[in-house]
Amino acid sequence: MYEVIEHTADIGLRVSAATLEELFAEAGRGLLALVVENPEAVEPRQSLDLALAAAAVEYLLFDWLAELLRVFDSRHLLLGAFQVQIDGLALRARASGETADPARHRLLREIKAITYHRLSVARVNGGWRAEFIVDI
Amino acid sequence: MESQRGYQGPLEQLDACRWRIPRAYKPGMRVDGIIYANAELIERVRADPAPEQVANVACLPGIQVASLAMPDIHWGYGFCIGGVCATDPEEGGIISPGGVGYDINCGVRLVRSQIHWADLAPRLEALVGALFQAIPSGVGRGGRYRFPNVELRELMVEGPRALIARGLATERDIEFTEAHGRLEGADPGQVSEQALERGENQCGTLGAGNHFLEVQVVEHVADASAAQAFGLAEDMVCVMIHSGSRGLGYQVCDDALRALRGVPESYGIVLPDRQLACAPAGSPQGRAYIAAMRAAADFAWCNRQLLMWQTREVFAAVLGRSWQELGMELVYDVAHNIAKFEEHVVDGRRRRVWVHRKGATRAFPPGHPEIPAAYSAVGQPVLIPGDMGRASWVLAGQPGSMRQTFGSTCHGAGRLMSRTAAMRGASKRQISEELASRGVIARAASRRGLAEEQPGAYKDVNAVVDVVAEAGLSKKVARLRPVGVIKG
Structure with a gap:
């Protein structure tokens, strides 16, 4: 589950899930929904394997989201379906989606970057919760 | 603690346009925070968490005089938008990518023309349509120019001068660009492959968000001699362009912040917000x-x-005359997200400091050696885009900026409303029709993008400009009204 956090100039997301893997997948879907007005129209036509490692779990989330954003900006590939495995502070994932098609995808806004401002990942009530703000 | 509730700390009025956050407000502040605003704007400022960010920036090592914020201040990430922070390397002064922002050298350029509004008005719709077709804007759009690796590196070392040989710039264009469009010491070797990949086909693209291209008309001249020096006269058509370094710059900032993980701690620097890395x-x-x-x-x-x-x-294609015949010369180009190593007088002594301008514009006064000779008597042009329904301003730098704000002034109207609030307010309205009723033709790649950038989402730029004029940071030269808007 994700919800939008209000911010004067930018925009943020609060994401919650039962497991860390689901949290990362949900954060990825939330990010897509910030970029595309109709994320449900993004079909899993091609896949990409990603492997990341970081020194802390919030940095791992940051790197994951930043990578999804970079793939979109440089290859115009919208990614919306994720299989995520996390082992300690290492992530392996298969991300699926398709090339942006203005005829079917209503692109909403350009996200310049993920920011570290109020970036958090925490265990809450037996599940996981994350917050992040993106620069628009 | 920041929250959307607003700022709860002290704001002491110093004079009609300055408010102080005393250094004693929180532990770690090395200098005061000073916010430029009038009595009305300060209430808007207080309702936003941004003043807390002004106080946080005051904690940075080597900061000089004060953590400054212009009247268009609003909540950013780490640094507030509208902030100026100068640090002295001889006193352990830092450089901070967050003090520049992701969109490195986001800025504004203004092109003037010899076209009278009355002559353009009947062709405006065709012109705006043609501009929207020709100029890549919006999310994920590449451009018509491609600069593979080697050429991209050349652009990053030489700036727009490298475009002269390609027939895409003139000597005069370079002369009227801040720093002649080239910063000494640029090293593409420090730019990652990922950044190069993002930049390859994005040079010459507008992007989205608050970036725009506007056809404007000079509606009011406030200072006749300065306007004449800038080549501006009432009823003449201009074009204002607001964009930055696109994905290349965003990636450079992202890479730098990643490389700085754990680094402040290794130098014993304690930060109130990670984004101030x-x-x-x-x-x-x-x-x-x-x-x-x-x-x-x-x-x-x-x-x-x-x-x-x-x-x-x-313009040449639609109006059937060359751009030279139409007199489409560059008035000036200014950066408003940048860090520059500049000489300033601090405590009576000339010093070189790193001036971080995060949503703030350089405003050098008359006679400053870094401004074009043609403008030396009036000061550097300062270009202040407002919202797309009201007005933009051309100002000129004044001596007060050197005494008070490290040669800086405001950069725009400043946001008032969050994107989600703007969207809620616009859910049943057609922003493009509202703009049309004000005489503005707007074309945008995304209808929702236009809603997020609607005029009501911004402060009144006139109020912001009044403050910097009264404070002596820059003087009013001319007000421009938008007639055609291209948005991403």
């Missing part, structure tokens, strides 16, 4: 960022140059 300006990490940031800044000047070039081509 920094390193001593003279450290290896600091120098690496500076070299990459300068390369991205040069790229941004190339981007605005190519946006202007495409605009000239469209």
Whole structure:
């Protein structure tokens, strides 16, 4: 589950899930929904394997989201379906989606970057919760 | 603690346009915070968490005089938007990528013309349509120019001067660009392959968000001699372009912040917000960022140059005369997200400091050696875009900026409303029709994008400009009204 956090100039997301893997997948879907007005129209036509490692779990989330954003900006590939495995502070994932098609995808806004401002990942009530703000 | 509830700390009025956050407000502040605003604007400022960010910036090592914020201040990430922070490397002063922002050298350029509004008005719709067709805007759009690796590196070292040989810039264009569009010490070797990949086909593209290209008309001249020096006269058509370094710059900032993880701690720097990540300006990490940031800044000047070039081509095609015949000369190009190593007088002594301008514009006064000779008597042009329904301003730098704000002034109207609030307010309205009723033709790639950028989402730019004029940071030269808007 994700919800939008209000911010004067930018925009943020609060994401919650039962497991860390689901949290990362949900954060990825939330990010897509910030970029595309109709994320449900993004079909899993091609896949990409990603492997990341970081020194802390919030940095791992940051790197994951930043990578999804970079793939979109440089290859115009919208990614919306994720299989995520996390082992300690290492992530392996298969991300699926398709090339942006203005005829079917209503692109909403350009996200310049993920920011570290109020970036958090925490265990809450037996599940996981994350917050992040993106620069628009 | 920041929250959308607003700022709960002290704001002491110093005079009609300045408010102080005393150094004693929170532990770690090395200097006061000073916010430029009048009594009305300060209430808007107080309702936003941004003043807390002004106080946080005051904690940075080597900061000089005060953590400053212009009247268009609003909540950013780490640094507030509208902030100015000068640090002295001789006193352990830092350089901070967050003090520049992701969009390195986001800035504004203004092109004037000899076209009278009355002559253009019947062709405006065709012109705006043609501009929207020709100039790539919106999310994920590449451009018509491609600069593979080697050429991209050349642009990052030479800036728009490298475009002269390609027939896409003139000597005069370079002369009227801040820093001549080239920062000494730019090193593409410090720019990652990922950043190069993002920049390859984005030079000459507008992007989205608050970036725009506007056809404007000079509606009011406030200072006749300065306007004459800038080549501006009432009823003449201008074009204002607002964009930055696109994905290349965003990636440079992202890479730098990643490289700085754990670095502030290694220098014993305690930060109130991770997004303020920094390193001593003279450290290896600091120098690496500076070299990459300068390369991205040069790229941004190339981007605005190519946006202007495409605009000239469209005007020529639609109006059937060459851009030279139409008198489409560059008035000036200014950066408003940048860090520059500049000489300033601090405590009576000349010093070189790192001036971080995060949503603030350089405003050098008359006679400053870094402004074009043609403008030396009136001061550097300062370009202040407002919202797309009201007005934009041309100002000129004044001596007060050197005494008070490290040669800086405001950069725009400043946001008032969150994007989600703007969207809620616009859910049943057609922003483009509302703009049309005000005489503005707007074309945007995304209807929702237009809603997020609606005029009501911004402060009144006139109020912001009144404050910087009264404070002596810059003087009013001319007010421009939008007639055609291209948004991403």
